[in-house]
Amino acid sequence: MTKKTLVSVILPCLNEKKTIERCITWAKQGLRKLAQRYKSEIIVVDNGSTDRSRSLARRAGAKVVVEKRRGYGSAYKAGLAASHGTYIIIGDSDGTYDFRQIPRFIRELEKGADLVLGSRLTGTVSPGAMPFTHRYLGNPILTSLLNIFYARRLSDSQTGFRAFTKRVSKILNLQSNGMEFASEMIVKAIYHQLNISEVPIRYFRRSGNSKLLPLSDAWRHIKFLILYTPTYAFIIPGLVFLVIDPYIGIQLVMLGVFAKVYTNKQLNLPSGPLARFLISHLTVERLFIAGVILLLVPEFRLIGVQLIFTSFFYGLLKES
Ligand SMILES: Nc1nc2c(ncn2[C@@H]2O[C@H](COP(=O)(O)OP(=O)(O)OP(=O)(O)O)[C@@H](O)[C@H]2O)c(=O)[nH]1
Ligand SMILES: [Mg+2]
Structure with missing residues (x-):
């Protein structure tokens, strides 16, 4: 049986x-x-x-x-x-x-x-x-x-x-x-x-x-x-804000990237192709260099400072 x-x-x-x-x-x-x-x-x-x-x-x-x-x-x-x-x-x-x-x-x-x-x-x-x-x-x-x-x-x-x-x-x-x-x-x-x-x-x-x-x-x-959809919560509003106010836009897009790394690494949820592309191409070094370049442009100095420090946090998240 x-x-x-x-x-x-x-x-x-x-x-x-x-x-x-x-x-x-x-x-x-x-x-x-x-x-x-x-x-x-x-x-x-x-x-x-x-x-x-x-x-x-x-x-x-x-x-x-x-x-x-x-x-x-x-x-x-x-x-x-x-x-x-x-x-x-x-x-x-x-x-x-x-x-x-x-x-x-x-x-x-x-x-x-x-x-x-x-x-x-x-x-x-x-x-x-x-x-x-x-x-x-x-x-x-x-x-x-x-x-x-x-x-x-x-x-x-x-x-x-x-x-x-x-x-x-x-x-x-x-x-x-x-x-x-x-x-x-x-x-x-x-x-x-x-x-x-x-x-x-x-x-x-x-x-x-x-x-x-x-x-x-x-x-x-x-x-x-x-909370579980960083694309809608941060990335899409961030892209819209990039046109209106780049300072806010960059912050939102970066929050979205952080959230994607978090859902992927900490919550063990697989990422879609766009997030995978972003995460693999956005390295700590690239963010840091982008921050230094923006630091040299007076209008974007604040964003530059922020990106430099953001890159460290991003590295920490990716390593976690
Ligand atoms: N909200 C709630 N429901 C519980 C809890 N523990 C068990 N339940 C049960 O979970 C089920 C769903 O709750 P319902 O009150 O039926 O919620 P619902 O189906 O969204 O609402 P109704 O359309 O009014 O039935 C029921 O069988 C409850 O008895 C609890 O602590 N809180
Ligand atoms: Mg019920």
Whole structure:
């Protein structure tokens, strides 16, 4: 008999007593359809629920992991650390996602996808499931920013129903503690040129109170998207400023180059061809010489001084 592959389902939970059992039951139903070839484990990560979520989850047959640190991302990090599956399924435990559909996600992974996103917007949104502001403002803005910054055409970057392999979760090495965990996963998958696919899903109305803080959580996503894209955050504005005010322009472009070296070396994220070209051709010596030359031109003296010192810092970053 061939050995069965393990599927881990991870459900973050903070006071979801109304729905946690239903989610586990649905996950079991979905997994049952795969039982010939797959074993499974269901892990509920509880972030300090004060209702009966934990006992209900245990009774329904899930393994409960308790994570003291609050936050959606913290819950997932703890769940990933506790999971053993080759394939990982994640999703909210608020009854919004239909885990009976797990086999469709597994099929995508089998076909070679690295990260599968359940898209609510190409699927069906039940009446009242997504508030107007989330559906027509928050989600489209966050998804569009991600699409523009990272040249993608995703339809729903905020979906919580996802699948990926354990190998991929190790490559991504996710760090965020809050809701921006969802953006981090996609951005890093893009950086690593992983194969992302979307499957249309049905999205149900939530039971129980939302844990989302719309403005602060949206800002956490936007901040993450900007911080990870030095090209849009620094280099493009820097090139524009070079024409208007070269002093500011040079500073922004150099910040962009520093940020590229940082994302590449410290965060271990691969660079694109433009960044690779810039980093390999921009040496400490060349920057230093450019600084000395500018120092001799009275109007650019300040930029010259700055470039000379910048070159030292740049060298330090490159060596790090
Ligand atoms: N925000 C938050 N969510 C947590 C935490 N721990 C677990 N969760 C769970 O993470 C999932 C996502 O939170 P939701 O409140 O559903 O967030 P959302 O899906 O963006 O918002 P809704 O559309 O209102 O459901 C739920 O299953 C929560 O129970 C935590 O510390 N903070
Ligand atoms: Mg939810």
